[in-house]
Amino acid sequence: MAFWRLFARNRSAVMGMIILILIFLMAISAPLFFPADPFSLAGQSMSPPGENGFLLGSDSLGRDVAAGIAHGAKTSLLIGLLATLVAVFIGVIMGALAGYYGGIVDNLLMRTTEMFQTIPSFLFAILLVAIMKPSIESIVIAIAVVSWPAVARLVRGEFLSLRNREFVLACHTLGMGDVRIMLGEILPNCLSPIIVIGSLMVATAILIESGLAFLGLGDPNIMSWGFQIGAGRTLLRSAWWVCTFPGIAILLTVLAINLVGEGLNDALNPRLRDRS
Amino acid sequence: MNFKALLMGATWAIGLALSPITAIAQNSGGNLVYLVQPEPPSLASFLSTSGPIGLVAPKIYDGLFDYDTDLQIVPSLAESYEVSEDGKTVTFKLRQGVVWHDGAPFTSADVAFTVMDVLKQVHPRGPNSFREVTSIDTPDDYTAVFNLENPAPYMLRALSVYESPMVPKHLLEGQDPRNSDLATNPVGTGPFRFVEWRKGQYIRLDKNENYWKPGLPLLDRIVGRFIPDASTRTAAMENGEVMYGAYGAIPNIDAVRLREMDGFSVTTDGYAMINPMALIEFNTTKPPFDNPAMRRAVSLVMDRQFLIDNIWFGYGKPATSALSSNFDKVGLYRSGLPNYPATGDLEAAIKELDDAGIMPDADGVRASITLDLIPYGEDWRRAGEYMKQAMKPLGIEVELRYEDVPTWLNRIYAEYDFEMNVNYFYQLPDPVLGVHRHYGTDQIRQGTHFVNSSRYSNPELDALLAAGAQEPDATKRAEIYGEIQEILATDMPVANLFEMEFLTVYNDKLADHATSAMGAYGPFENASITE
Numbered sequence: 184m185a186f187w188r189l190f191a192r193n194r195s196a197v198m199g200m201i202i203l204i205l206i207f208l209m210a211i212s213a214p215l216f217f218p219a220d221p222f223s224l225a226g227q228s229m230s231p232p233g234e235n236g237f238l239l240g241s242d243s244l245g246r247d248v249a250a251g252i253a254h255g256a257k258t259s260l261l262i263g264l265l266a267t268l269v270a271v272f273i274g275v276i277m278g279a280l281a282g283y284y285g286g287i288v289d290n291l292l293m294r295t296t297e298m299f300q301t302i303p304s305f306l307f308a309i310l311l312v313a314i315m316k317p318s319i320e321s322i323v324i325a326i327a328v329v330s331w332p333a334v335a336r337l338v339r340g341e342f343l344s345l346r347n348r349e350f351v352l353a354c355h356t357l358g359m360g361d362v363r364i365m366l367g368e369i370l371p372n373c374l375s376p377i378i379v380i381g382s383l384m385v386a387t388a389i390l391i392e393s394g395l396a397f398l399g400l401g402d403p404n405i406m407s408w409g410f411q412i413g414a415g416r417t418l419l420r421s422a423w424w425v426c427t428f429p430g431i432a433i434l435l436t437v438l439a440i441n442l443v444g445e446g447l448n449d450a451l452n453p454r455l456r457d458r459s
Numbered sequence: 460m461n462f463k464a465l466l467m468g469a470t471w472a473i474g475l476a477l478s479p480i481t482a483i484a485q486n487s488g489g490n491l492v493y494l495v496q497p498e499p500p501s502l503a504s505f506l507s508t509s510g511p512i513g514l515v516a517p518k519i520y521d522g523l524f525d526y527d528t529d530l531q532i533v534p535s536l537a538e539s540y541e542v543s544e545d546g547k548t549v550t551f552k553l554r555q556g557v558v559w560h561d562g563a564p565f566t567s568a569d570v571a572f573t574v575m576d577v578l579k580q581v582h583p584r585g586p587n588s589f590r591e592v593t594s595i596d597t598p599d600d601y602t603a604v605f606n607l608e609n610p611a612p613y614m615l616r617a618l619s620v621y622e623s624p625m626v627p628k629h630l631l632e633g634q635d636p637r638n639s640d641l642a643t644n645p646v647g648t649g650p651f652r653f654v655e656w657r658k659g660q661y662i663r664l665d666k667n668e669n670y671w672k673p674g675l676p677l678l679d680r681i682v683g684r685f686i687p688d689a690s691t692r693t694a695a696m697e698n699g700e701v702m703y704g705a706y707g708a709i710p711n712i713d714a715v716r717l718r719e720m721d722g723f724s725v726t727t728d729g730y731a732m733i734n735p736m737a738l739i740e741f742n743t744t745k746p747p748f749d750n751p752a753m754r755r756a757v758s759l760v761m762d763r764q765f766l767i768d769n770i771w772f773g774y775g776k777p778a779t780s781a782l783s784s785n786f787d788k789v790g791l792y793r794s795g796l797p798n799y800p801a802t803g804d805l806e807a808a809i810k811e812l813d814d815a816g817i818m819p820d821a822d823g824v825r826a827s828i829t830l831d832l833i834p835y836g837e838d839w840r841r842a843g844e845y846m847k848q849a850m851k852p853l854g855i856e857v858e859l860r861y862e863d864v865p866t867w868l869n870r871i872y873a874e875y876d877f878e879m880n881v882n883y884f885y886q887l888p889d890p891v892l893g894v895h896r897h898y899g900t901d902q903i904r905q906g907t908h909f910v911n912s913s914r915y916s917n918p919e920l921d922a923l924l925a926a927g928a929q930e931p932d933a934t935k936r937a938e939i940y941g942e943i944q945e946i947l948a949t950d951m952p953v954a955n956l957f958e959m960e961f962l963t964v965y966n967d968k969l970a971d972h973a974t975s976a977m978g979a980y981g982p983f984e985n986a987s988i989t990e
Contacts, residue, residue: 399837417712
């Protein structure tokens with residue numbers, strides 16, 4: 184409960200949380216409000232918002248922009264969460280091993296991490312998706328592969344500072360195994376920064392997914408916001424609504440996640456607890 | 460066709476151009492800056508049919524013939540031709556006094572060398588266009604006699620400067636044409652001579668003062684500019700920096716906007732010799748499209764007009780046969796064939812499948828397939844998305860697949876690992892040149908791109924194709940192609956979607972740029988700029 188009190192002190196974080204919940208609800212309820220396939224040719228093409236029964240207009244093939252946004256929310260959130268989970272998983276393992284053992288293991292793992300970090304992440308993601316063929320799985324993998332180094336470095340730093348603390352040394356004296364110390368003792372103590380960086384990574388992942396879909400590297404069989412914008416960008420002068428509304432959806436989602444991430448940081452970081 | 464009358468017509472037209480009345484209307488001089496998109500890899504039109512080469516090289520070279528906008532033959536380097544009774548000897552009388560840009564005279568030796576040693580050897584379509592040519596005799600400097608194995612009437616449609624440019628023997632002989640200096644430093648007999656190629660920026664051609672058509676070309680200079688970004692190209696057109704852009708250099712969406720503005724025009728003329736056709740290739744060797752009923756049903760359900768209206772901005776014409784309706788001009792096109800509804804006929808498509816015993820399962824699905832799409836831009840993706848929706852009520856579940864160009868080409872033409880592929884082909888001015896490659900058993904050539912990937916093989920059709928290629932009599936030939944089209948409308952190894960219309964956007968100051976059927980791939984000798 185103390186956590187919630189701390190979190191609620193940050194008004195913009197609460198605001199972000201509300202927006203995020205609404206977007207979640209939209210994603211879950213999309214099949215209820217828009218039971219048809221979002222790709223279906225629902226009616227008159229290029230209808231402006233509010234006309235011909237299209238709340239937010241229709242695109243060049245007569246697809247409902249509102250249905251696309253509702254169904255696209257699921258794709259964006261799903262990809263954002265999945266990619267982040269995979270990235271955090273890889274990052275934690277790499278960082279924990281490097282930080283805990285140090286020496287040659289640390290050297291090896293950190294040089295590998297740096298190798299990944301030297302490649303511009305978005306270009307690397309494009310390359311990976313192009314090689315693996317665009318699909319949900321390949322996009323999740325690509326985003327995870329370009330995102331984990333940041334987590335790895337963070338976790339390594341935490342492990343480095345914690346591994347010589349008294350309670351860890353005590354564990355050693357008690358004869359605890361390395362795995363148990365890492366997972367049971369050190370990791371819980373560095374969860375807060377991982378949660379914060381993870382929440383921000385969801386936003387980045389959504390942006391990368393949208394960017395890929397915009398460039399035509401999304402899964403062609405799944406509706407997403409980036410796809411909608413990419414498909415509508417040639418119409419920008421004649422049908423502004425096709426890419427404007429999905430753009431707003433991305434903006435709101437990413438903003439909301441960032442606000443929540445900021446709020447988590449404030450609430451979880453003991454040094455910032457008294458900031459107001 | 461009455462060649463003599465045409466010849467006289469041409470002479471008369473040249474006479475007119477020289478008369479004082481037209482001299483006022485046609486301005487001599489001026490520079491034309493036009494869009495060449497993308498930058499060509501070389502200017503070796505004898506080696507590659509790549510589009511951007513076609514935008515430049517035909518201004519430098521000449522062909523034996525040109526073709527007017529009704530696809531009729533217009534004499535160029537050949538003043539006249541004669542086909543022997545049995546169709547196996549074609550004699551060309553060449554124009555006298557024509558010189559290459561370097562001053563050497565053009566003779567029949569150049570013609571024999573070009574066809575036998577260059578086009579027949581290294582040109583992508585040359586081996587097909589000239590496949591019946593066994594030898595070329597040159598009794599004198601201005602006569603070239605083509606000896607043919609079998610009659611080849613279609614060959615006379617492949618002699619344009621774009622398809623078969625005449626190249627100088629004295630500059631190529633003894634070299635490998637694939638690696639010659641001529642590729643980047645072309646020397647032709649055409650209306651403009653090559654001056655400069657600044658990589659990444661422009662190609663400059665200047666007027667050939669010794670051109671054999673008196674008084675032509677009218678322009679002093681033409682400059683082909685390379686502008687990689689589409690919106691920059693449109694802006695350059697809008698502010699008058701460039702005056703001409705063809706083959707989609709200006710995207711359709713911008714073309715329809717410029718069309719409404721003063722000072723710009725948009726035309727679909729100048730593509731009749733290219734004859735582009737959007738189509739679906741079916742893999743006829745494996746389920747579900749080994750069943751012709753499935754193929755017919757897909758053709759029936761397609762709303763071709765929807766594709767044209769919503770994705771290609773109204774430019775295009777629903778296909779109604781294996782041949783484009785452009786072949787109507789030469790009498791080969793047959794109308795009124797079944798299975799080609801312009802706006803889609805779901806009921807007929809469902810009936811087709813029901814009658815064939817292809818029934819939906821408990822989920823209403825009759826077949827699940829993957830649709831491959833030509834990776835040449837957004838329009839094709841939209842088309843795929845439309846088709847997926849169109850086939851759903853038919854009980855065909857579609858997965859879309861986009862790949863990069865080499866992977867896609869390999870999948871379709873080497874691995875044959877596909878079910879249904881959306882593509883477009885150039886049908887070219889004669890079916891032998893552009894259409895036979897889809898259907899003939901001899902065109903199942905694993906690894907060769909843009910041939911019979913359906914692996915459709917029908918001995919009856921093969922016999923008709925062979926007969927059609929050799930039949931010199933126009934009426935009989937039309938009959939043969941009629942039959943071919945009937946068979947293909949029923950068997951449907953390929954479902955044609957629509958006759959594509961490429962757009963040429965030009966500044967109204969530019970006149971007479973499309974006097975040849977070749978359009979943007981033509982010589983531009985009549986083009987002029989009025990201020």
